[in-house]
Amino acid sequence: MNLPKNLTRNQKIVLAIVTFFFVFAIIYSVITLINRIGKVKTIVKYAPYSATVTLNDVPVANNATVWLLPGEYNLKVEYNHFDSYSDTITISEDSNAIVGVLNPSDSEGEDYLSKHEREFVDAEGKVGSTLSQQGAKLKEKYPILNYLPINNSLYSISYQYDDNDKPVVNVKADPENLDIAIEKLKLLKDVNLIDVNLVFHTPTEFSNYSENAEEDPAAFIKAAFGLTDKYVINAGKYNGDYYYTSFYINDYNRALDYAHYRIILKKQKTGWSAITTPQPLFTKYNTNKIPEKILTATNSY
Secondary structure, three states: OOOOOOOOHHHHHHHHHHHHHHHHHHHHHHHHHHHHOOOEEEEEEEEOOOOEEEEOOEEEOOOEEEEEOOEEEEEEEEOOOEOOEEEEEEEEOOEOEEEEEOOEOOHHHHHHHHHOHHHHHHHHHHHHHHHHHHHHHHHHHOHHHHOOOEEOOOEEEEEEEOOOOOEEEEEEEOHHHHHHHHHHHHOOOOOOHHHOOEEEEOOOOOOOOOOOOOOOHHHHHHHHHOOOOOEEEOOOEEEOOEEEEEEEEEEOOOOEEEEEEEEEEEEEOOEEEEOOOOEOOOOOOOOOOOOHHHHHHHHOO
């Protein structure tokens, strides 16, 4: 390093020290940034804060912020005189906090808790805020959650999470009330139903599917699903190799039309084939690689 010649010896030493720490800080920052690439900033707060927290049997700092690779981990939290806790957790951008409290297992644990009450209050507060933040993120990602559950005497629309922590929306309605539930779903603001994993719990008669050689789409549908005369099949529309339509129950005795179902067919060399069983609404989850424009058109039919 070339230091200015007009500086005193002490000034040169100070400048050299400052330069060293400046370069060190830059190098440290670069190494830190590189080390955090692809990792998730994760808060770890498990009371008591002296408890040992391990992920896949590797200790991580408690009451601290750590950087973890996204994925699944085996979590263990242990401390003398407290019940141990273990679970399988997933770290992701939407799930980036390891928070909670251990329960005392004896009188010494109770005594420890009373002396360190602020730790437990702090951790419990973080649990509440984390759940609230995660709920807000999920509702932003899945807008339909802002409206659920919906329960009344005619139908219910609720949700649960699958093994990948994604919501599955369950629609329960008798055939007579199915159309009312569908219309409710269609009225939900800022919800694209094609992106929702909808599961309908309505008794149907479409479990047995039979391939047939009928060239007329309506005749094919009737033969494929064994539709009785109570079903009315609407005139459908063609879109390339696809044909879509809907059918419904016509209850002559009560002068009611209800339980509208949609169906998508695809042209084959020897006739037609049903993409999937008839559905009240089609989504990316109950069809297989069907163009969005076909799904949207069918759902509007």
